[in-house]
Amino acid sequence: xxxxxxxxxxxxxxxxxxxxxxxxxxxxxxxxxxxxxxxxxxxxxxxxxxxxxxxxxxxxxxxxxxxxxxxxxxxxxxxxxxxxxxxxxxxxxxxxxxxxxxxxxxxxxxxxxxxxxxxxxxxxxxxxxxxxxxxxxxxxxxxxxxxxxxxxxxxxxxxxxxxxxxxxxxxxxxxxxxxxxxxxxxxxxxxxxxxxxxxxxxxxxxxxxxxxxxxxxxxxxxxxxxxxxxxxxxxxxxxxxxxxxxxxxxx
Amino acid sequence: xxxxxxxxxxxxxxxxxxxxxxxxxxxxxxxxxxxxxxxxxxxxxxxxxxxxxxxxxxxxxxxxxxxxxxxxxxxxxxxxxxxxxxxxxxxxxxxxxxxxxxxxxxxxxxxxxxxxxxxxxxxxxxxxxxxxxxxxxxxxxxxxxxxxxxxxxxxxxxxxxxxxxxxxxxxxxxxxxxxxxxxxxxxxxxxxxxxxxxxxxxxxxxxxxxxxxxxxxxxxxxxxxxxxxxxxxxxxxxxxxxxxxxxxxxxxxxxxxxxxxxxxxxxxxxxxxxxxxxxxxxxxxxxxxxxxxxxxxxxxxxxxxxxxxxxxxxxxxxxxxxxxxxxxxxxxxxxxxxxxxxxxxxxxxxxxxxxxxxxxxxxxxxxxxxxxxxxxxxxxxxxxxxxxxxxxxxxxxxxxxxxxxxxxxxxxxxxxxxxxxxxxxxxxxxxxxxxxxxxxxxxxxxxxxxxxxxxxxxxxxxxxxxxxxxxxxxxxxxxxxxxxxxxxxxxxxxxxxxxxxxxxxxxxxxxxxxxxxxxxxxxxxxxxxxxxxxxxxxxxxxxxxxxxxxxxxxxxxxxxxxxxxxxxxxxxxxxxxxxxxxxxxxxxxxxxxxxxxxxx
Numbered sequence: 001x002x003x004x005x006x007x008x009x010x011x012x013x014x015x016x017x018x019x020x021x022x023x024x025x026x027x028x029x030x031x032x033x034x035x036x037x038x039x040x041x042x043x044x045x046x047x048x049x050x051x052x053x054x055x056x057x058x059x060x061x062x063x064x065x066x067x068x069x070x071x072x073x074x075x076x077x078x079x080x081x082x083x084x085x086x087x088x089x090x091x092x093x094x095x096x097x098x099x100x101x102x103x104x105x106x107x108x109x110x111x112x113x114x115x116x117x118x119x120x121x122x123x124x125x126x127x128x129x130x131x132x133x134x135x136x137x138x139x140x141x142x143x144x145x146x147x148x149x150x151x152x153x154x155x156x157x158x159x160x161x162x163x164x165x166x167x168x169x170x171x172x173x174x175x176x177x178x179x180x181x182x183x184x185x186x187x188x189x190x191x192x193x194x195x196x197x198x199x200x201x202x203x204x205x206x207x208x209x210x211x212x213x214x215x216x217x218x219x220x221x222x223x224x225x226x227x228x229x230x231x232x233x234x235x236x237x238x239x240x241x242x243x244x245x246x247x248x249x250x251x
Numbered sequence: 252x253x254x255x256x257x258x259x260x261x262x263x264x265x266x267x268x269x270x271x272x273x274x275x276x277x278x279x280x281x282x283x284x285x286x287x288x289x290x291x292x293x294x295x296x297x298x299x300x301x302x303x304x305x306x307x308x309x310x311x312x313x314x315x316x317x318x319x320x321x322x323x324x325x326x327x328x329x330x331x332x333x334x335x336x337x338x339x340x341x342x343x344x345x346x347x348x349x350x351x352x353x354x355x356x357x358x359x360x361x362x363x364x365x366x367x368x369x370x371x372x373x374x375x376x377x378x379x380x381x382x383x384x385x386x387x388x389x390x391x392x393x394x395x396x397x398x399x400x401x402x403x404x405x406x407x408x409x410x411x412x413x414x415x416x417x418x419x420x421x422x423x424x425x426x427x428x429x430x431x432x433x434x435x436x437x438x439x440x441x442x443x444x445x446x447x448x449x450x451x452x453x454x455x456x457x458x459x460x461x462x463x464x465x466x467x468x469x470x471x472x473x474x475x476x477x478x479x480x481x482x483x484x485x486x487x488x489x490x491x492x493x494x495x496x497x498x499x500x501x502x503x504x505x506x507x508x509x510x511x512x513x514x515x516x517x518x519x520x521x522x523x524x525x526x527x528x529x530x531x532x533x534x535x536x537x538x539x540x541x542x543x544x545x546x547x548x549x550x551x552x553x554x555x556x557x558x559x560x561x562x563x564x565x566x567x568x569x570x571x572x573x574x575x576x577x578x579x580x581x582x583x584x585x586x587x588x589x590x591x592x593x594x595x596x597x598x599x600x601x602x603x604x605x606x607x608x609x610x611x612x613x614x615x616x617x618x619x620x621x622x623x624x625x626x627x628x629x630x631x632x633x634x635x636x637x638x639x640x641x642x643x644x645x646x647x648x649x650x651x652x653x654x655x656x657x658x659x660x661x662x663x664x665x666x667x668x669x670x671x672x673x674x675x676x677x678x679x680x681x682x683x684x685x686x687x688x689x690x691x692x693x694x695x696x697x698x699x700x701x702x703x704x705x706x707x708x709x710x711x712x713x714x715x716x717x718x719x720x721x722x723x724x725x726x727x728x729x730x731x732x733x734x735x736x737x738x739x740x741x742x743x744x745x746x747x748x749x750x751x752x753x754x755x756x757x758x759x760x761x762x763x764x765x766x767x768x769x770x771x772x773x774x775x776x777x778x779x780x781x782x783x784x785x786x787x788x789x790x791x792x793x794x795x796x797x798x799x800x801x802x803x804x805x806x807x808x809x810x811x812x813x814x815x816x817x818x819x820x821x822x823x824x825x826x827x828x829x830x831x832x833x834x835x836x837x838x839x840x841x842x843x844x845x846x847x848x849x850x851x
Contacts, residue, residue, distance in 0.1 A: 018746045033557070035490060035588070047700035051752040052744040056294075058457035061493045061584060063385055064294045080587050102428055103749040109291065113405070121393040123352040135349040137361030143354060150354050150386065154293050179393075186352060 005031040008087050010041050012053065013094040015101050023101070026050075027090075032083045038091060039067050039078040042105075055105035062219055065153035068160070069105050070094040075157035075217045096160040098169070111169055112156060115176045118198055121183060124191025136188045149182035149227055151220045158214035158224050164207050171207040172198070174214035174224030181227035196235075205231045252679060253426075253433045254672070255402070257285035258664040259657075260422050260437035262409045262464055264288035265295030266384070266649035267628030267656070268443035269391040274657025276398035282661055285435045287404040287424055289459065289754070292392045296445050296457045297649065300384025301496035301580060303376035304646035306342035308365055312373040314338045321644060322823050324370040324536050325608075325637020326781035327798065328477065331821040333615045333634040337644075337651055344650035345377045353390040354379050356577075366577075367501040368643045370536035370830075372529055376643040381496050381580045383646060407433060408754050409463060411682035412440060412624070414471050415670040419624035423682040427754065430747030432686075434679040436672065438664035439623045441656045442468060443649075446607035446629035448481075450766040451714075452707035454604040455487055455494040464630040466761035468611045469768065469811075473619045474802040476632035476816070477609035478765070479773035480782045482640055483716050484605035485540035488588065490558035492603035495581055497642040500533035502577050505565040506540070507597070508552040514562070518543040520831040531831040538639040538782045539830065541602040545716045554599060563597035570594060602716060606645065608636040608782065609772070612802065617656035623663055627656035632800075634819070638781020689756050695741035699755050702740065703762070706733055710766055714773050720787045723774040730767045731810060737763055768803040768811050775813045776801060794825050 007029050015023040028049055030041045039057055046053050055078075056066040062080040069078050072092050083091070099107035129136060158174035159165050165173045172180075180199055184192045199205055208228045215225040259275050261268045264286050272286045288295065307317050317338040322329045345363075349355055355363045356378050368376040379386040395401055406427040413421035419440040424433050447462025448454040469475050486495040486506070500506070503526060508514045513532065516523045520535045520543070527534050544562060547553050553560035566574060566581075571594040574582055578593075585591045585598050611626040613619050613633050619626055627633070628649045635648060713726025737760060744752040778793035779785050798818055803811035829837045 016746055017748050046752075047698075051699065051742070052746070054744075054749050054751045056290075058290065058294050058296065058459045059299045060457065060491060061299060062587070063382070063580070064296075064298045064457060066290070066294045103746075106749050108428075113291070116393075117396055120397070122397050123350065123394075125350070129350060131343055131346050131350070135346050135355075135363050138357055139361045140357050140359060142361070143357055147354055150389075151382075153298075153385070154291075183352070188350075188352065 126190030270653025330634025
């Protein structure tokens with residue numbers, strides 16, 4: 001049986017730098033069916049009401065990481081947040097917190113991209129291997145060490161959740177830290193020493209105040225808070241060990 | 252206009268574009284690479300691929316088996332020399348990804364595991380749970396960060412290619428954040444912009460899959476080959492079209508109709524057995540499975556829902572543990588989007604458009620007829636998919652041919668001289684004027700969303716799973732009309748910063764041309780082959796007249812001019828495409844025959 005569509009109020013925080021001095025709220029009444037996501041609500045607005053509304057999206061299935069936004073104050077992927085769960089209340093949609101707004105729901109991502117380059121998120125081989133030698137051996141147990149941390153889709157929800165990043169955006173932040181951890185824990189990798197200086201720097205792990213909200217909002221159960229805190233312990237150990245080792249020894 | 256002087260420009264930074272960029276960087280670190288993408292690389296649609304990538308590894312498998320599966324799966328419209336190269340290089344590329352960190356699923360002994368896939372005789376699909384594309388894309392993107400010779404132009408939307416002296420010499424792009432134009436000069440250009448599935452209504456594709464690169468090459472006179480072959484994936488979410496990977500069936504899932512009956516046994520794919528047998532039943536090829544769905548629907552044996560008919564993908568017997576381990580994303584999609592726990596209830600699914608088999612005409616070196624222009628991945632037609640792609644061949648393709656395209660574009664760039672900047676600048680200025688005319692002084696009346704919807708609906712009607720001559724003709728007419736109306740397209744947004752409406756308007760222009768190439772190619776192919784199935788007077792494959800590639804060449808404002816090119820057959824002459832028990836009988840017969848031939 002086809003249910004009659006209901007109507008939900010969606011309020012969008014608009015910001016068009018060429019015309020708005022500051023962000024303004026614009027409301028739309030959107031007809032919806034039970035299987036419609038917040039993203040589909042926004043697409044409806046763009047197609048039917050106002051073509052100027054801008055937001056990022058692509059895959060619609062929570063894997064490309066484009067469509068993160070604040071939905072009723074919580075960082076969420078709009079493609080996997082459903083209007084049926086928010087009805088009959090008004091939905092408030094805003095750009096992700098803690099980032100500069102490029103326009104409407106689009107944030108400026110440059111800072112994360114710079115950090116991505118800094119953390120060297122690629123295998124720095126422990127032992128070089130030629131293609132003719134076939135794959136590195138990695139047991140399921142060895143893979144389980146890092147697999148969770150490799151599931152990050154770079155959606156930035158954790159940065160919008162991190163109070164520390166909100167105060168000081170030079171902090172490496174949860175997703176980048178999870179990725180550092182992902183490569184450090186991979187038995188094929190020997191690059192930890194190259195990543196450590198940044199991790200242990202003033203911009204590194206010690207900025208984390210262990211709120212844990214990053215892991216709560218992560219749509220892929222990456223648990224970046226865990227990655228950060230393991231590295232804090234490691235980082236502290238390294239710091240103290242430095243005094244016990246003979247001069248010139250490798251850290 | 253800002254100018255960047257590159258040696259190689261790559262348009263598109265999904266799997267194929269990134270692999271090409273890395274190939275150029277490794278081949279010659281002195282070559283400057285411009286990697287241009289309308290999204291950040293990790294948003295590219297490679298990310299949504301689920302099941303895995305083919306590469307022969309098992310002792311009882313062989314390159315010849317992979318070759319045979321691919322050519323027969325493509326209903327003999329494959330370039331056999333290119334398929335030979337392809338199957339010989341898949342495994343090496345999979346190992347390369349492994350060395351770069353791709354978390355391929357493993358066996359207990361630490362070696363890479365493989366799974367069964369549709370139309371593949373022996374298990375050879377490398378997988379990273381059911382997020383294979385996601386892991387491949389992130390591995391390639393992150394690996395690419397170590398090469399200083401790659402300069403990325405993220406969120407730069409390509410509006411034209413620069414063609415001077417009869418060869419490709421760069422591209423013009425809009426910096427989406429600012430609305431400013433950038434001219435990228437290059438000695439060779441690689442297009443790696445993916446498919447065009449969004450020209451259809453119900454599809455598995457991301458919003459960005461709009462055929463941009465195909466249209467760019469086409470506008471510069473490069474033919475689009477075999478565009479009538481559009482793959483319907485048989486197991487998608489009704490309404491949204493989101494994909495439930497073929498790996499669901501590779502792991503042992505069943506497809507049943509409203510009576511709980513495994514209906515595929517009625518369509519030459521049986522016998523039905525409790526565990527999966529390769530190349531039979533649920534592990535048949537995608538075209539056959541989508542066609543079987545159509546017949547079930549005709550017979551009234553499907554389940555009716557608000558988004559039309561569906562059948563059930565039943566995974567319950569796999570059990571909670573295996574589902575979580577092998578198909579975690581499928582569980583997530585079923586639960587979050589549909590409220591279904593696949594361990595407890597079957598999932599309603601129906602076919603949706605998934606993949607563009609055809610594309611930019613290139614040879615085995617990924618070179619197009621326009622010197623200096625290369626293409627790789629779904630946007631290209633290098634000749635390995637023929638009339639129907641086998642699942643897990645496309646993720647291998649983006650690596651194998653991404654590398655080939657990069658290598659050859661690098662060689663071309665090293666031997667080419669660049670044109671004087673002033674002539675290129677003139678072209679770039681003209682491209683800028685054309686793009687800006689959509690937002691400056693726009694007095695249009697046609698809403699983008701209306702034109703887009705009409706295009707998608709007419710494509711679905713005329714170029715669906717089964718096709719009729721008069722329906723295809725109607726679609727061709729409607730597309731001509733839509734292109735006319737597109738000249739009056741309305742853009743409300745006149746701003747410079749992140750103007751997505753402007754980009755949507757440009758994309759729609761690309762889509763209409765690609766759709767037209769598909770529909771006119773389909774209308775002219777008077778036979779049935781692979782994904783192109785007709786219900787009128789041309790129900791059968793016709794090798795005498797149509798063992799040919801369709802070439803659609805742009806004729807400006809009008810429909811494309813259609814011509815035909817030969818198919819390269821090296822050692823597997825056209826035969827009967829049989830699956831299930833019939834397929835095994837045919838294999839046995841041909842084995843006996845070849846043994847007889849070898850006897851003294």
